[in-house]
């Protein structure tokens with residue numbers, strides 16, 4: 076069996092070119108006589124891998140020198156705790172609740188201090204992004220927290236919230252490197268890489284240097300201090316070495332494509348194919364307010380749970396995998412990350428048209 080079109084929300088599709096390169100280097104990485112999986116993280120060869128990965132990410136995102144790039148473990152979910160433990164000096168933070176991941180982060184922060192939900196789109200099952208131009212930001216908030224692209228619901232902040240001068244912390248797990256960003260607008264940008272960059276097991280944290288201090292909440296474990304990882308260039312202990320190596324290859328692939336401006340154009344083209352069809356179809360409907368639609372995760376429904384199930388089943392048989400919506404919302408979801416070829420989206424839409432014709436009386 077050949078490769079399928081994999082619409083998984085994560086772990087997700089990776090560029091075929093990257094997988095082939097990794098396969099070719101599996102037994103002997105550049106004359107070292109061993110796989111990257113087998114080598115010391117303190118070796119010359121590995122030092123070059125992690126340093127090059129960091130530099131390529133800095134180039135792609137235009138990361139200023141006063142920001143550190145950390146390659147950590149524990150997934151995005153561990154950041155839900157690490158952020159308050161390291162940043163809650165006043166023990167107050169404001170959270171914008173745009174879905175389950177934001178909510179989980181908010182709930183975790185309550186363990187460490189006063190977390191305020193200052194806006195939410197829960198009233199309409201997170202199908203939109205609330206107006207964040209004039210929110211009741213807390214006077215003494217240590218930061219304002221958002222989940223920038225809501226993987227489950229398919230919404231994306233097209234404009235960052237007005238934080239009224241407070242530090243912005245953003246979970247970009249499912250939109251990482253999908254388009255250019257102005258890093259200077261954030262205090263912390265972080266994400267698990269298994270959505271749009273690499274294999275599960277790596278989380279990347281881009282953090283402004285002044286936010287990295289010794290002054291963490293009492294009881295913060297050493298491994299959960301940004302400072303220990305920053306001071307040791309992500310090599311305090313054994314990092315997720317092989318995962319970082321694959322991320323590095325994806326960074327090179329993105330650079331070769333032409334950088335994030337080009338990647339954004341490609342993503343817009345791809346998403347338009349699917350959204351245009353959803354807007355004209357009589358059977359399939361997008362679930363998100365148009366102006367808040369994500370370029371990465373596209374949820375849709377037929378309005379009939381049995382028909383949804385039939386579609387998912389027949390799509391799978393035709394080579395379109397993982398189109399079932401998140402278990403909390405049902406319906407379908409096509410995740411069309413950077414590595415999903417345009418052809419995959421075109422073929423999916425062809426298949427949807429055919430399904431619609433066959434199932435309309």
Ligand SMILES: *Cc1c(COP(=O)(O)O)cnc(C)c1O
Nearest residue numbers: 150151152176226246248249267
């Ligand atoms: C998947 C996801 C998470 C959780 O990631 P883990 O690495 O599994 O902890 C958090 N936030 C967003 C936006 C996600 O898409």
